[in-house]
Amino acid sequence: MDEILLVEDDDDLRESLADLLRARGYEITAVTNGRAALQRLMSGPSPCLIILDLMLPIMHGWEFRAQQMANPVWAAIPVVVLSGVPDTQQHALNLNAADFLGKPIDLERLYKTVEQHC
Numbered sequence: 297m298d299e300i301l302l303v304e305d306d307d308d309l310r311e312s313l314a315d316l317l318r319a320r321g322y323e324i325t326a327v328t329n330g331r332a333a334l335q336r337l338m339s340g341p342s343p344c345l346i347i348l349d350l351m352l353p354i355m356h357g358w359e360f361r362a363q364q365m366a367n368p369v370w371a372a373i374p375v376v377v378l379s380g381v382p383d384t385q386q387h388a389l390n391l392n393a394a395d396f397l398g399k400p401i402d403l404e405r406l407y408k409t410v411e412q413h414c
Contacts, residue, residue: 298414299323301343303333303360304378305352313347313401320407322414329353330360337364342373344414347397350379350387361391374413 300317304310305328314324325343327333329352346364350357357377364370377388380399388396395409 298345299325299341299343300410300414301333301336301346301373302326303328303330303346303352303357304349305329306349309399309401313406316403316406317410320410322410330355330357330363333360334363337367337370337373342369344373345394345410346373346375347378348375348393350377350381350384358387358391361393365392376409376413 300322302310302314302324304313304326310326314326317324325336327336331354348357348360361375374394375391377384377391377393377396378399379387381387384396384398394413397406397409
């Protein structure tokens with residue numbers, strides 16, 4: 297089963313996305329900040345995809361992505377930026393992300409994006 301690492305601090309959104317993706321057969325590891333996401337990457341096999349919010353407590357998405365890119369193994373994991381910040385697409389390009397999803401989330405686009413990478 298393909299694992300997705302979901303990094304989102306909004307409890308309701310994180311739980312809803314995790315439930316929706318689990319219903320489609322994916323294993324989801326959901327964390328609330330970049331530091332917890334790095335700890336997850338250190339602790340086990342690489343996920344097929346990281347869905348990354350940018351505005352996070354403790355360690356924001358930009359810092360997480362910099363740390364991820366500094367590790368050759370982790371750098372190979374595709375990232376989809378998920379954010380409500382203005383210019384989400386430009387932020388995703390600057391972070392060399394595989395794709396981006398704005399908030400509110402278009403579920404069909406989410407599913408297609410996940411299917412492309414997992």
